Amino acid sequence: MQDIFTVAGKSVFITGASRGIGKAIALAFQKAGARVTGLGSRPESVDWMADSGITPLVGDVADPDFMPGAIEQVIKHHGTIDCLINNAGVNANVPASSTKDETFQHLLDVNVRGLFRACQAYYKARRKEGGVIINVASIAGFIAAPLNTAYSATKGAVLQLTRSLAVEWAGSNFRVNAICPGIIDTDMSARVTGSEGNRAKAEAFIPMKRIGKPEELVGAALFLASEASSYMTGQLIVVDGGVSAQ
Numbered sequence: 001m002q003d004i005f006t007v008a009g010k011s012v013f014i015t016g017a018s019r020g021i022g023k024a025i026a027l028a029f030q031k032a033g034a035r036v037t038g039l040g041s042r043p044e045s046v047d048w049m050a051d052s053g054i055t056p057l058v059g060d061v062a063d064p065d066f067m068p069g070a071i072e073q074v075i076k077h078h079g080t081i082d083c084l085i086n087n088a089g090v091n092a093n094v095p096a097s098s099t100k101d102e103t104f105q106h107l108l109d110v111n112v113r114g115l116f117r118a119c120q121a122y123y124k125a126r127r128k129e130g131g132v133i134i135n136v137a138s139i140a141g142f143i144a145a146p147l148n149t150a151y152s153a154t155k156g157a158v159l160q161l162t163r164s165l166a167v168e169w170a171g172s173n174f175r176v177n178a179i180c181p182g183i184i185d186t187d188m189s190a191r192v193t194g195s196e197g198n199r200a201k202a203e204a205f206i207p208m209k210r211i212g213k214p215e216e217l218v219g220a221a222l223f224l225a226s227e228a229s230s231y232m233t234g235q236l237i238v239v240d241g242g243v244s245a246q
């Protein structure tokens, strides 16, 4: 029987692949036989990729001119992009009352406008064939995230972008889905995981009583990139140890 979960041979472009969740996904797809291109924002953050069989790319997703060229470059190198994974993201742990306008703007530029531009560029490059988009959102997109209000608003926007694009582009053979991680052990969650006291508090709140590992997002990404999810679009998969089920 054909393995419906396989991504072998597929060309996959992952943003924010230099660290954390994106790195775990990039390495797993590479191991599964995909041809992976990984984006980081700085040359030094992607220097490990070539040795791991991943094609490195450097650029700023918030730069309005960057993504169309990047998509073209990946297509030129790998012949196509079967799956785009929009994972690059930034947060800001600040009380709502002292969140600066420029902080909010930066979160919007990276998490929302950068991601939207990547979707647009991918759609334009693949409008004849169709494609698969996976957006990495967050449970903060649909539950309260105190001290992360601006971030949670951007992730809510990612969920709505995902649903609307899925419906708008379904007739062009695109599938657009989202993954919503809970608290995952990466640089981004250092405020929560960095001190023993905060970590213990977070673990007590999580039904599974532990912080997630970046590798625990891999299964959802492989599923959404593969034929196993061929009739699925506009949906979100939550990977949060039960937090949002409470």
Ligand SMILES: NC(=O)c1ccc[n+]([C@@H]2O[C@H](COP(=O)([O-])OP(=O)(O)OC[C@H]3O[C@@H](n4cnc5c(N)ncnc54)[C@H](OP(=O)(O)O)[C@@H]3O)[C@@H](O)[C@H]2O)c1
Residues within 6 Å of the ligand: 015, 016, 017, 018, 019, 020, 021, 022, 039, 040, 041, 042, 045, 059, 060, 061, 062, 087, 088, 089, 090, 110, 136, 137, 138, 139, 180, 181, 182, 183, 184, 185, 186, 187, 188, 189
């Ligand atoms: N960790 C969590 O608890 C958690 C929970 C829910 C959702 N998420 C989401 O999961 C995704 C990955 O998070 P993470 O925890 O793995 O974060 P992370 O460890 O902080 O890594 C962030 C990644 O995004 C890249 N990036 C940031 N700004 C960029 C820009 N302007 N242009 C290009 N790349 C940029 C970084 O590249 P450099 O290495 O070059 O800086 C890095 O690869 C994010 O969308 C995040 O919102 C995370």
